[in-house]
Amino acid sequence: MEVTLNVNGSAHPLRLDARVTLLDALRDHLGLTGAKKGCDQGACGACTVLLDGRRVVACLTLAAQCEEREVTTIEALSEEGTPHPVQAAFARHDAFQCGYCTPGQIMSAVALLAEGRAGSEEEIREFMSGNLCRCGAYPNIRKAIRDVAEEG
Amino acid sequence: MTAIIGAGIDRVDAALKVTGSANYPNDVAYPGLAHAALVRATVAAGRIRAIDTSAAEAAPGVLTVITHLTAPRLDRGPMTLLGPSPPAPIQDDRILHHGQHVAIVVADSPERARHAASLVRVEYETVKALLDLDDPRAEVTANPWNLDTDRGDVAAGFAAADVVVEGTYTTPDNTNNPLGLMSTVAIWHGDSLTVHDSTQWPHNVRTSLAKIFKVPESGIRVLAPYVGGGFGAGLRMWPHVILTVLAAREVGRPVKLVLTRPEMFTSVGHRPHSVMRFKLGATRDGRLMAIDADGVSPVAMEDDDYEPVSLCAATAYGCSHVRTRDRQVRLNIPCPGSMRAPAEGQGNFGLESAVDELAHALGMDPLELRLRNFAQADPESGLPWSSNALRECYRLGAERFGWSRRTPQPGSMREGRWLIGYGMAAVSYPAYQVPCQARASLHRDGSAFVRSAATDIGTGTYTVMTQLAAESLGLDVSRVRFDLGDSDMPYSPQAGGSGLTGALGNAVHLACRRLVGDVLDLVRDDANSPLRGMKLDDVTVDQGRVHRVGIPEQGEAYSDILARHGVEELSADGRSIPPRSEDLGMAVAGAFGAKFVEVRVDPDLGLLRVARVVSAIDGGRVLNEKTATSQIVGGTVGGISQAMFEDTATDRETGRIANATFGDYLIPVNADIPDIDVIFVGEPDPATPIGTKGVGEVGLVGLAAAIANAVHHATGRRIRTLPITIDQLML
Ligand code: FES
Numbered sequence: 001m002e003v004t005l006n007v008n009g010s011a012h013p014l015r016l017d018a019r020v021t022l023l024d025a026l027r028d029h030l031g032l033t034g035a036k037k038g039c040d041q042g043a044c045g046a047c048t049v050l051l052d053g054r055r056v057v058a059c060l061t062l063a064a065q066c067e068e069r070e071v072t073t074i075e076a077l078s079e080e081g082t083p084h085p086v087q088a089a090f091a092r093h094d095a096f097q098c099g100y101c102t103p104g105q106i107m108s109a110v111a112l113l114a115e116g117r118a119g120s121e122e123e124i125r126e127f128m129s130g131n132l133c134r135c136g137a138y139p140n141i142r143k144a145i146r147d148v149a150e151e152g
Numbered sequence: 153m154t155a156i157i158g159a160g161i162d163r164v165d166a167a168l169k170v171t172g173s174a175n176y177p178n179d180v181a182y183p184g185l186a187h188a189a190l191v192r193a194t195v196a197a198g199r200i201r202a203i204d205t206s207a208a209e210a211a212p213g214v215l216t217v218i219t220h221l222t223a224p225r226l227d228r229g230p231m232t233l234l235g236p237s238p239p240a241p242i243q244d245d246r247i248l249h250h251g252q253h254v255a256i257v258v259a260d261s262p263e264r265a266r267h268a269a270s271l272v273r274v275e276y277e278t279v280k281a282l283l284d285l286d287d288p289r290a291e292v293t294a295n296p297w298n299l300d301t302d303r304g305d306v307a308a309g310f311a312a313a314d315v316v317v318e319g320t321y322t323t324p325d326n327t328n329n330p331l332g333l334m335s336t337v338a339i340w341h342g343d344s345l346t347v348h349d350s351t352q353w354p355h356n357v358r359t360s361l362a363k364i365f366k367v368p369e370s371g372i373r374v375l376a377p378y379v380g381g382g383f384g385a386g387l388r389m390w391p392h393v394i395l396t397v398l399a400a401r402e403v404g405r406p407v408k409l410v411l412t413r414p415e416m417f418t419s420v421g422h423r424p425h426s427v428m429r430f431k432l433g434a435t436r437d438g439r440l441m442a443i444d445a446d447g448v449s450p451v452a453m454e455d456d457d458y459e460p461v462s463l464c465a466a467t468a469y470g471c472s473h474v475r476t477r478d479r480q481v482r483l484n485i486p487c488p489g490s491m492r493a494p495a496e497g498q499g500n501f502g503l504e505s506a507v508d509e510l511a512h513a514l515g516m517d518p519l520e521l522r523l524r525n526f527a528q529a530d531p532e533s534g535l536p537w538s539s540n541a542l543r544e545c546y547r548l549g550a551e552r553f554g555w556s557r558r559t560p561q562p563g564s565m566r567e568g569r570w571l572i573g574y575g576m577a578a579v580s581y582p583a584y585q586v587p588c589q590a591r592a593s594l595h596r597d598g599s600a601f602v603r604s605a606a607t608d609i610g611t612g613t614y615t616v617m618t619q620l621a622a623e624s625l626g627l628d629v630s631r632v633r634f635d636l637g638d639s640d641m642p643y644s645p646q647a648g649g650s651g652l653t654g655a656l657g658n659a660v661h662l663a664c665r666r667l668v669g670d671v672l673d674l675v676r677d678d679a680n681s682p683l684r685g686m687k688l689d690d691v692t693v694d695q696g697r698v699h700r701v702g703i704p705e706q707g708e709a710y711s712d713i714l715a716r717h718g719v720e721e722l723s724a725d726g727r728s729i730p731p732r733s734e735d736l737g738m739a740v741a742g743a744f745g746a747k748f749v750e751v752r753v754d755p756d757l758g759l760l761r762v763a764r765v766v767s768a769i770d771g772g773r774v775l776n777e778k779t780a781t782s783q784i785v786g787g788t789v790g791g792i793s794q795a796m797f798e799d800t801a802t803d804r805e806t807g808r809i810a811n812a813t814f815g816d817y818l819i820p821v822n823a824d825i826p827d828i829d830v831i832f833v834g835e836p837d838p839a840t841p842i843g844t845k846g847v848g849e850v851g852l853v854g855l856a857a858a859i860a861n862a863v864h865h866a867t868g869r870r871i872r873t874l875p876i877t878i879d880q881l882m883l
């Protein structure tokens with residue numbers, strides 16, 4: 001199957017097995033391993049990327065569904081070595097331990113902030129609850145997001 | 153010099169982690185990489201009558217299918233620090249647990265491997281599985297670790313007690329479930345082998361594979377620079393690693409295996425369920441007279457695990473009459489293994505619930521009861537503690553929490569329709585340390601490179617070792633690189649047992665001290681050096697310079713010394729040896745902690761919320777406030793999870809795990825976790841030069857009991873079975 005994926009601003013024509021998920025296409029075919037696989041069942045959020053600016057779990061999205069749509073991954077977030085404010089806040093607040101959930105958490109946080117849903121602690125708790133962190137960094141994840149939200 | 157140690161500097165690997173560029177084992181790719189998928193048993197006990205691989209072999213892209221009929225005979229891995237290795241996989245037709253690996257399929261893509269694996273047809277001859285601790289057919293081992301305690305005269309102790317409480321406490325199976333799916337990539341080049349693996353102990357993987365595949369250890373390299381968590385799941389080299397290495401040899405290509413989430417429940421260990429009985433006796437004024445504890449846990453048919461759940465009762469309190477008994481029962485289950493705070497996590501729930509019950513029976517504040525029974529010296533050896541700030545944990549934790557606002561009567565604190573409960577628990581975590589090595593090199597420009605084959609499973613090892621080396625060498629942290637996760641580096645033990653920071657930290661410290669000594673050796677007869685003839689004790693290090701103690705002018709920069717002597721690089725090794733209580737005349741202490749929890753219970757709906765947690769921890773010297781706090785916060789989340797969420801449900805008939813997905817196996821999400829207050833108290837522990845006590849596990853322990861005790865305070869209901877669920881709380 002032929003599909004062209006538009007990822008982080010460039011077009012990638014690919015020949016793929018029809019069963020290939022967006023997550024595996026990114027990781028195995030484009031070498032973009034920032035999005036992680038924690039369950040492959042849509043339950044952990046480690047694979048969160050933006051599809052036309054909205055968060056999706058890439059493990060439940062087939063690559064074939066993404067033709068003519070814009071995929072944004074963690075790799076596109078920092079510009080020329082300058083970290084995105086959310087990335088900087090995660091580092092500052094130690095909002096991770098093993099770091100495996102982190103790209104997914106950060107992509108969710110970026111979307112949340114863009115959607116204007118990070119106005120309060122309660123909103124952040126609620127809307128970040130699709131991203132599991134087995135290391136238990138939740139309190140610091142909230143602090144990091146609040147920090148960015150308050151900076152405006 | 154501003155203090156490097158203790159400072160909450162950002163993790164040195166933060167930039168990699170927030171940009172998604174940290175390289176976890178399953179991020180690794182090679183040209184020609186083939187992909188593996190496992191076939192697992194669908195019965196818990198019996199034999200494989202027939203296994204038909206023809207459809208799988210004929211499927212597109214399939215390179216090989218290996219079963220017990222085609223696999224070579226493999227030796228069992230070696231005896232390790234942590235006990236025997238798991239038995240080698242697919243060696244015969246026997247099935248010992250549901251989910252046992254029965255075949256591995258390799259294909260040119262993951263999709264094709266998975267599809268082909270689904271085409272393997274297995275017929276079983278089934279026998280009735282042993283799945284119950286009470287099954288009379290099951291083999292029971294008494295005192296399996298030779299750790300049963302008999303101190304004083306327990307019967308006499310109870311006879312002298314005014315009040316006796318006794319309870320049976322049960323904990324369920326919990327599954328480690330690090331978020332990173334554990335993965336292995338294996339590449340053979342002739343007789344040499346490179347393996348990327350989600351391990352907490354690269355050297356163990358190397359040693360084990362060398363024995364199993366009969367190749368020299370020197371030809372094997374195991375890499376684990378980043379691991380997506382572990383919580384104990386990566387301590388042993390599990391059979392899937394062997395299968396991947398075998399498959400790579402078979403197909404002559406690099407092979408990658410990524411366990412699926414359901415496979416993570418049956419392939420890499422879990423915390424075994426337990427049934428524990430604790431009986432405590434005390435005088436009316438709250439002096440503990442006797443403790444009698446026993447516990448039983450299951451183990452796999454032909455494997456090994458360490459879970460002495462009753463043992464925590466031996467040293468937690470100053471009590472003269474103590475008996476502990478542990479038993480292990482062989483069942484048809486996937487092998488249990490260490491999960492963050494093995495045995496302590498379960499045992500402490502029973503013990504600290506029982507202490508709360510005793511306080512209630514005595515009409516005494518649970519904090520006061522614990523203070524009265526503080527162990528002044530190590531109860532087992534009688535030696536004074538190397539350090540023990542448990543009382544400060546009690547005092548400062550209670551103060552921060554506002555424990556004095558607690559009214560003793562259960563159900564006496566309310567806010568609207570919520571019943572409020574305050575609960576607490578204590579933790580005395582055992583000390584654990586094993587030998588470790590590190591190597592430190594000074595480069596000509598005065599920067600340093602330090603390394604050891606340890607792992608950083610999220611613990612902050614990269615960061616705190618960078619800080620330690622910077623301090624020991626008198627360099628800015630930006631001038632030090634610390635590396636790990638490669639078995640070609642000096643030997644390191646596992647990241648586990650809260651022992652790595654101490655073992656590795658002391659090795660790093662020693663290597664750096666030696667290195668400074670070697671620098672002094674260079675200038676021993678150097679007429680141009682202000683340091684000529686000086687010994688290690690005569691000098692101090694600061695800002696890239698070595699100078700005479702107290703006289704900064706009398707010194708020179710590393711870079712000047714190395715340049716003048718034409719030395720490009722200078723290296724030194726350090727090897728730490730665990731401190732021994734006998735040598736020190738002090739009982740080497742682990743971490744201590746006091747946990748305070750406020751819960752809210754909605755009596756109509758049975759809803760339980762943890763509203764606040766204060767953890768006061770004596771972790772000895774804290775190397776990095778930020779990462780150490782994260783360790784305790786993460787442990788606390790694990791403790792809340794154990795108390796209220798986690799429960800691996802095994803079908804009693806079939807032995808199948810019924811909830812082996814993240815959709816069904818509950819762990820807390822962001823909204824479930826309140827802010828967590830952490831206080832560090834205590835002093836550097838004098839048992840080792842760097843003064844740390846491990847904090848990886850003390851954070852988890854105590855939460856389950858503190859929450860159950862708070863639930864009792866809120867509702868009057870004593871929950872002795874984890875996890876605490878809504879149905880137990882509907883009033
Ligand atoms: S990997 Fe996609 S949600 Fe877990």
Ligand code: FES
Pocket residue numbers: 095096097098099100101102132133134135136137331380381610
């Ligand atoms: S940092 Fe390890 S899972 Fe979140």
